[in-house]
Amino acid sequence: xxxxxxxxxxxxxxxxxxxxxxxxxxxxxxxxxxxxxxxxxxxxxxxxxxxxxxxxxxxxxxxxxxxxxxxxxxxxxxxxxxxxxxxxxxxxxxxxxxxxxxxxxxxxxxxxxxxxxxxxxxxxxxxxxxxxxxxxxxxxxxxxxxxxxxxxxxxxxxxxxxxxxxxxxxxxxxxxxxxxxxxxxxxxxxxxxxxxxxxxxxxxxxxxxxxxxxxxxxxxxxxxxxxxxxxxxxxxxxxxxxxxxxxxxxxxxxxxxxxxxxxxxxxxxxxxxxxxxxxxxxxxxxxxxxxxxxxxxxxxxxxxxxxxxxxxxxxxxxxxxxxxxxxxxxxxxxxxxxxxxxxxxxxxxxxxxxxxxxxxxxxxxxxxxxxxxxxxxxxxxxxx
Amino acid sequence: xxxxxxxxxxxxxxxxxxxxxxxxxxxxxxxxxxxxxxxxxxxxxxxxxxxxxxxxxxxxxxxxxxxxxxxxxxxxxxxxxxxxxxxxxxxxxxxxxxxxxxxxxxxxxxxxxxxxxxxxxxxxxxxxxxxxxxxxxxxxxxxxxxxxxxxxxxxxxxxxxxxxxxxxxxxxxxxxxxxxxxxxxxxxxxxxxxxxxxxxxxxxxxxxxxxxxxxxxxxxxxxxxxxxxxxxxxxxxxxxxxxxxxxxxxxxxxxxxxxxxxxxxxxxxxxxxxxxxxxxxxxxxxxxxxxxxxxxxxxxxxxxxxxxxxxxxxxxxxxxxxxxxxxxxxxxxxxxxxxxxxxxxxxxxxxxxxxxxxxxxxxxxxxxxxxxxxxxxxxxxxxx
Numbered sequence: 055x056x057x058x059x060x061x062x063x064x065x066x067x068x069x070x071x072x073x074x075x076x077x078x079x080x081x082x083x084x085x086x087x088x089x090x091x092x093x094x095x096x097x098x099x100x101x102x103x104x105x106x107x108x109x110x111x112x113x114x115x116x117x118x119x120x121x122x123x124x125x126x127x128x129x130x131x132x133x134x135x136x137x138x139x140x141x142x143x144x145x146x147x148x149x150x151x152x153x154x155x156x157x158x159x160x161x162x163x164x165x166x167x168x169x170x171x172x173x174x175x176x177x178x179x180x181x182x183x184x185x186x187x188x189x190x191x192x193x194x195x196x197x198x199x200x201x202x203x204x205x206x207x208x209x210x211x212x213x214x215x216x217x218x219x220x221x222x223x224x225x226x227x228x229x230x231x232x233x234x235x236x237x238x239x240x241x242x243x244x245x246x247x248x249x250x251x252x253x254x255x256x257x258x259x260x261x262x263x264x265x266x267x268x269x270x271x272x273x274x275x276x277x278x279x280x281x282x283x284x285x286x287x288x289x290x291x292x293x294x295x296x297x298x299x300x301x302x303x304x305x306x307x308x309x310x311x312x313x314x315x316x317x318x319x320x321x322x323x324x325x326x327x328x329x330x331x332x333x334x335x336x337x338x339x340x341x342x343x344x345x346x347x348x349x350x351x352x353x354x355x356x357x358x359x360x361x362x363x364x365x366x367x368x369x370x371x372x373x374x375x376x377x378x379x380x381x382x383x384x385x386x387x388x389x390x391x392x393x394x395x396x397x398x399x400x401x402x403x404x405x406x407x408x409x410x411x412x413x414x415x416x417x418x419x420x421x422x423x424x425x426x427x428x429x430x431x432x433x434x435x436x437x438x
Numbered sequence: 439x440x441x442x443x444x445x446x447x448x449x450x451x452x453x454x455x456x457x458x459x460x461x462x463x464x465x466x467x468x469x470x471x472x473x474x475x476x477x478x479x480x481x482x483x484x485x486x487x488x489x490x491x492x493x494x495x496x497x498x499x500x501x502x503x504x505x506x507x508x509x510x511x512x513x514x515x516x517x518x519x520x521x522x523x524x525x526x527x528x529x530x531x532x533x534x535x536x537x538x539x540x541x542x543x544x545x546x547x548x549x550x551x552x553x554x555x556x557x558x559x560x561x562x563x564x565x566x567x568x569x570x571x572x573x574x575x576x577x578x579x580x581x582x583x584x585x586x587x588x589x590x591x592x593x594x595x596x597x598x599x600x601x602x603x604x605x606x607x608x609x610x611x612x613x614x615x616x617x618x619x620x621x622x623x624x625x626x627x628x629x630x631x632x633x634x635x636x637x638x639x640x641x642x643x644x645x646x647x648x649x650x651x652x653x654x655x656x657x658x659x660x661x662x663x664x665x666x667x668x669x670x671x672x673x674x675x676x677x678x679x680x681x682x683x684x685x686x687x688x689x690x691x692x693x694x695x696x697x698x699x700x701x702x703x704x705x706x707x708x709x710x711x712x713x714x715x716x717x718x719x720x721x722x723x724x725x726x727x728x729x730x731x732x733x734x735x736x737x738x739x740x741x742x743x744x745x746x747x748x749x750x751x752x753x754x755x756x757x758x759x760x761x762x763x764x765x766x767x768x769x770x771x772x773x774x775x776x777x778x779x780x781x782x783x784x785x786x787x788x789x790x791x792x793x794x795x796x797x798x799x800x801x802x803x804x805x806x807x808x809x810x811x812x813x814x815x816x817x818x819x820x821x822x
Binding site for chain 1: 454469499661760762
């Protein structure tokens with residue numbers, strides 16, 4: 055009906071707020087100007103605050119995977135041993151990236167739906183040779199699981215290994231405190247809780263990481279962090295930045311400042327709790343354990359009585375709600391509801407209402423309103 | 439006065455047409471949808487036409503330099519010998535990139551303001567060992583010179599070496615015929631004559647290049663062209679594409695179709711001729727020789743009687759016209775007027791009028807209107 059009225063409940067791209075969309079349509083400016091330098095400084099400063107670091111933050115013209123590649127290309131030299139937590143598709147991405155750069159990869163494979171046991175990381179660091187770095191995914195979107203970066207950091211900090219975190223689907227929704235926890239590098243992207251279209255990669259770099267970066271032998275040019283550092287000293291970037299996206303980043307980081315990080319983290323936790331309560335109320339099983347359930351995406355299992363992919367199609371075509379399916383071996387097994395970025399608790403009510411209606415449409419026996427009621431009951435208890 | 443009324447006459451970012459700016463502010467869609475696949479197919483097809491190739495074209499979430507890195511990372515293995523034409527800053531970039539990836543680089547250094555003599559490439563290919571590839575810049579924006587890619591291609595095609603062209607500041611303004619001329623890889627970016635903000639890299643790949651790509655030993659993941667190829671078969675991309683930019687690319691490539699390539703190339707040649715005539719009419723010297731003068735950017739020498747950087751500042755602050763200065767050793771020596779993308783012949787009249795007024799402001803003796811008259815006389819003869 056309304057062609058452009060679609061609600062993105064996928065794990066990115068996520069809805070972009072109107073002030074950011076408007077910013078994207080502003081006429082461009084040159085990037086070697088004091089106006090651009092001002093925006094670069096301001097947005098970088100705000101991202102440092104979001105990351106909880108006095109270290110450096112660089113904003114790349116790339117997707118989040120580009121920021122991940124920047125982390126690997128600047129840290130991993132051929133033959134380096136690295137430990138990678140693999141609990142889903144994005145853990146696998148770290149592993150593939152490290153292998154591309156010639157690392158000897160020790161994978162800690164975590165059962166889907168569970169989080170890594172920090173003790174397993176301790177063991178991996180104690181066995182085997184010297185470890186250059188531990189790679190982990192803060193929020194594994196493929197399964198809807200959060201790994202406990204703080205606990206992992208405490209263990210890694212006992213060793214000389216660096217800790218490198220994929221926060222693509224968590225930054226601005228799930229807390230991270232780089233300096234306080236002892237995280238060395240964080241990679242993120244614009245199209246999740248930073249509320250922007252895809253096209254910016256974000257990388258935070260601790261002071262500790264530079265010693266490794268400066269000695270790293272892997273080839274890199276576009277993603278060379280030393281070039282980023284030298285240019286940022288002059289308030290500029292080594293290559294043409296995605297100027298228009300910075301206008302929008304200026305808007306969304308200002309919105310994040312206004313709402314406050316604690317309030318944002320609470321909002322995301324509340325949205326998770328509402329969706330989980332709703333799913334349970336209609337008799338569907340959750341893929342991730344409660345204790346490690348993602349604040350930005352919830353994976354829900356089909357029960358075999360309906361076609362999960364048909365449910366997704368129905369949700370999109372009839373109700374304008376886009377949710378994600380499972381990836382690879384989880385395709386047809388789970389569907390995933392993204393709740394990250396520019397959305398609020400009330401949006402979860404309408405999202406779930408659509409899910410219930412679509413469930414009915416594809417033949418699942420549901421008492422209409424049961425899940426919505428459960429979500430509302432959670433919402434009534436939310437403090438905000 | 440009007441804060442957002444600025445005319446970008448720099449070599450990118452360039453003005454973005456209103457229909458593309460509007461497209462950037464459209465609500466996002468998921469990238470794993472048939473709607474996105476449709477846009478991806480359509481824009482890819484149009485870029486193939488612009489590049490003149492039946493080969494493959496990939497659209498990356500990066501700047502033009504990212505596309506250049508993709509070319510190097512997929513072609514150059516450590517120890518490979520390559521020939522690089524260095525006639526300015528962007529030729530140097532090819533050289534730096536190739537060195538980053540461990541190539542043995544044979545540089546053909548060309549005097550700034552001149553184009554490479556194709557015979558020098560023949561000699562470089564005959565001497566030295568087997569050459570993996572020749573790297574050239576179609577339009578060297580740092581000096582305002584066009585290299586003759588067609589003539590160079592004819593020579594390279596006599597050997598097994600690949601020809602790799604940086605068309606970042608030429609694609610959509612200066613003709614390139616990949617298949618007809620025998621060009622193997624072309625790298626380009628969105629923020630020049632494609633009339634978009636920075637944030638998309640474009641890479642065209644001939645069928646001949648794949649044999650080298652498949653055997654290339656350099657590490658790459660984000661810029662891996664094999665992953666691009668396998669995903670494009672399914673009308674998708676390996677990593678999250680810059681979705682919003684595709685909405686705008688859809689608009690600008692459609693505008694290019696409507697205007698027609700021949701008309702676009704003529705428009706750019708006319709704009710060049712107008713600016714060159716105007717500069718000469720007020721007694722300023724041109725940096726590039728006539729025969730090789732760039733159709734997208736004109737470099738003009740100061741004569742020592744005025745401060746070139748002061749002229750640029752005055753042009754921006756008083757007249758809202760942004761032009762570029764010289765880079766590195768050319769800083770303070772030349773200024774550069776970009777005439778690429780969303781602008782037409784009449785815009786050159788107002789651009790030059792501002793230059794004359796600013797010249798007067800900084801103390802250069804100019805008979806007001808002399809250059810404008812010369813530009814108008816060229817325009818009166820333009821066929822369009």
